[in-house]
Amino acid sequence: MNIPKLRKQKTSKKYHGITIEDDYAWIHQSNILEVLKDEKKLNPEVKKYLEDENKYTEEKLKDTKKLQKKLFYEIKGRIKLDDETLPYKDKRYEYWSKYSSEGNYERRLRRKIGEGNEIEEFWNGDDEAKGKKFFSVGDLTPSNNDKLLAYSLDLKGSEYYSIFIRNIANKKIVSDEIEETSGSIIFSPDDKYLYYSKLDNLHRPRQIYRHAIGTSSKEDTLIYDEKDEGFTCGISLSSDEKFFFIDTSDHITSEIYYFKAFEQNPELKLFKKRKFNIMYSIDSWKNYFYIHTNENAEDFKICRCKIDNINGIEDYIPAKPETIIGGMLPLENWIIRSETSDALTKIFIKNLNTDKEYELKISDEPVYNPGAGLMQKDRNTSKLYISYDSPKSPTKTFIYDIETDRKKKVKEMEIPSGHNPNNYVVERRTCESHDGKKIPITIMYHKKTKLDGSANVLLYGYGSYGNSVRPGFSSSRLSLINRDIIFAICHIRGGQEKGRKFWDEGKLLNKKNTFEDYIACAKYLIKNKFTSKGKIIGLGGSAGGLLMGAVVNQEPELFLGMIMAVPFVDPLTTNLDHSLPLTVGEFNEFGNAKENEDHFKYILSYAPYNNIKSQNYPHLLVTTSLSDSRVLFDEPAKFVAKLREYKTDKNLLLLKTEMSAGHAGRSGRDAAIEEIALDYSFALKIAGKNKFLNILENIKSILTSKK
Numbered sequence: 156m157n158i159p160k161l162r163k164q165k166t167s168k169k170y171h172g173i174t175i176e177d178d179y180a181w182i183h184q185s186n187i188l189e190v191l192k193d194e195k196k197l198n199p200e201v202k203k204y205l206e207d208e209n210k211y212t213e214e215k216l217k218d219t220k221k222l223q224k225k226l227f228y229e230i231k232g233r234i235k236l237d238d239e240t241l242p243y244k245d246k247r248y249e250y251w252s253k254y255s256s257e258g259n260y261e262r263r264l265r266r267k268i269g270e271g272n273e274i275e276e277f278w279n280g281d282d283e284a285k286g287k288k289f290f291s292v293g294d295l296t297p298s299n300n301d302k303l304l305a306y307s308l309d310l311k312g313s314e315y316y317s318i319f320i321r322n323i324a325n326k327k328i329v330s331d332e333i334e335e336t337s338g339s340i341i342f343s344p345d346d347k348y349l350y351y352s353k354l355d356n357l358h359r360p361r362q363i364y365r366h367a368i369g370t371s372s373k374e375d376t377l378i379y380d381e382k383d384e385g386f387t388c389g390i391s392l393s394s395d396e397k398f399f400f401i402d403t404s405d406h407i408t409s410e411i412y413y414f415k416a417f418e419q420n421p422e423l424k425l426f427k428k429r430k431f432n433i434m435y436s437i438d439s440w441k442n443y444f445y446i447h448t449n450e451n452a453e454d455f456k457i458c459r460c461k462i463d464n465i466n467g468i469e470d471y472i473p474a475k476p477e478t479i480i481g482g483m484l485p486l487e488n489w490i491i492r493s494e495t496s497d498a499l500t501k502i503f504i505k506n507l508n509t510d511k512e513y514e515l516k517i518s519d520e521p522v523y524n525p526g527a528g529l530m531q532k533d534r535n536t537s538k539l540y541i542s543y544d545s546p547k548s549p550t551k552t553f554i555y556d557i558e559t560d561r562k563k564k565v566k567e568m569e570i571p572s573g574h575n576p577n578n579y580v581v582e583r584r585t586c587e588s589h590d591g592k593k594i595p596i597t598i599m600y601h602k603k604t605k606l607d608g609s610a611n612v613l614l615y616g617y618g619s620y621g622n623s624v625r626p627g628f629s630s631s632r633l634s635l636i637n638r639d640i641i642f643a644i645c646h647i648r649g650g651q652e653k654g655r656k657f658w659d660e661g662k663l664l665n666k667k668n669t670f671e672d673y674i675a676c677a678k679y680l681i682k683n684k685f686t687s688k689g690k691i692i693g694l695g696g697s698a699g700g701l702l703m704g705a706v707v708n709q710e711p712e713l714f715l716g717m718i719m720a721v722p723f724v725d726p727l728t729t730n731l732d733h734s735l736p737l738t739v740g741e742f743n744e745f746g747n748a749k750e751n752e753d754h755f756k757y758i759l760s761y762a763p764y765n766n767i768k769s770q771n772y773p774h775l776l777v778t779t780s781l782s783d784s785r786v787l788f789d790e791p792a793k794f795v796a797k798l799r800e801y802k803t804d805k806n807l808l809l810l811k812t813e814m815s816a817g818h819a820g821r822s823g824r825d826a827a828i829e830e831i832a833l834d835y836s837f838a839l840k841i842a843g844k845n846k847f848l849n850i851l852e853n854i855k856s857i858l859t860s861k862k
Contacts, residue, residue: 302346406740479659484539607684609687727748
């Protein structure tokens, strides 16, 4: 099959005295948000190009078909297909969810407390998804009286969620469909109303509405209307269920309004006026408002004030240098909270009566990921669920009694095909970046893998929005690790693994630190014989795809290949277009290139699409989705088309577009596994392991036939 070619049509635009020429800008449609809702509105020429690229990708990966199938069953074999979650005890029922062995979607179950063992299935995702190309549940919320079920559905992948409310007993819809919402749902305590956030015409949730159950959605009451286009809002209920909080924010600044939960005509009160670069959230517990904020605390702290005196704020949990103070989970007599430093998280428990606090150490592993959650709605308890996993250890969950300091294991993630954590080695290393900054690296490999530079490394990175990558367990990764591919996570700047400053040093005019950190990690792994130059496979998605694109332009010779999922590879074009859903809200992350010349020049200097050059590139697999509202499909499509012009090698360059999916890919458990199997088969193919596996298969076939 011939290599697909996208028609060129030169476009020139001038910004800040600099002319930007783009041969493929024409594929972006002015009605792109309509295309996300209805694929029939896609330009037929563009559609054909995407389909041709899909055929080309299938042709080039034809020799991995057996491997993909093998990987699919291998990965699926590590999943307990009929698994159930632990129950959560509400007032009258205990609730839990379940997957069936033959199903792809979640089922929801409940049982009346103290009334025998009769189990009621009130939601069957597999039945609900029948006949639908794409099926994603945004929220699934029973009412407080347990009679109604509110749920939100996205049937395109574009994250336009419609809300439905039905009677659990007879499944009859009791209210109008509420369209174009963010998907979040919350009932009022008396179950008369439902609160939700509405998307504006640019797909931004900037309004909070109240819907009276049983009425037309046209009669819904506007509760809050955000005027700043860079801010988006949501609504939540306090831990004591006494207040609703409306949180409006961009990535670095927030503001909160509140009103009493039972108010018939909500009167919003401002807690604290927004102040640039100050984030805060609040909760209500035992006559106090607890405030989680970074005001006068770079890495956050927890303050509190009396509910009737919101100006009398005092520090409660003080700040610590290079340590992110997390939020809190209140019980009647205790507060559970978290801290993160050096890419590791810790759990602390504080006695509300004595003010004494201790760290809850759940595992002796040097690198692990702890968690804590409620067992029941009634918080007058000393018991909670605690859990942990690590890169080599599946999740273990315990019931922990704070009063007795004892824990009892109640669930362990089961790997049906078998798993021995002792077969794997997990290391935490630190490397120096270009400016001397210490960057943590989490590394996992099979104990039989030779550390002599001969192994391939799959090197994962993200590094944006302050998102920290936690070193948790993934059963699918074992398919690579068991084949002598080392898995490593670069905890790079742009995340908050080492505090807020770590984020600040990886955004705006410091964004290139993110890329330099990743390159430094790659060179460290080469220097220390985990791998060799040209044997690393990069992995990143979304903003992590921006990382991959920038790095591969800068130092392609380090890499054997890259897997770029829904990659943000044309950030300059996107940043200049203020009509796109996420652009305005990301000015404080990437800058405002349209109005700021320094921002424009800086983004231009690293934007993957604009910095493609005539050179050899490693093997590349680029995946995208037609209905993705976060990173439009035309970014990776343009990137691949331009790369085909400039690259001077004969390595693979593949574009795979899901025609009925969104930012997170296709829906359903099997589809998700198929996508992983495709990525991994690409990695194994370029590492030469597919050829070796095919030889083994042929030998096995010959020996079997001789028998």
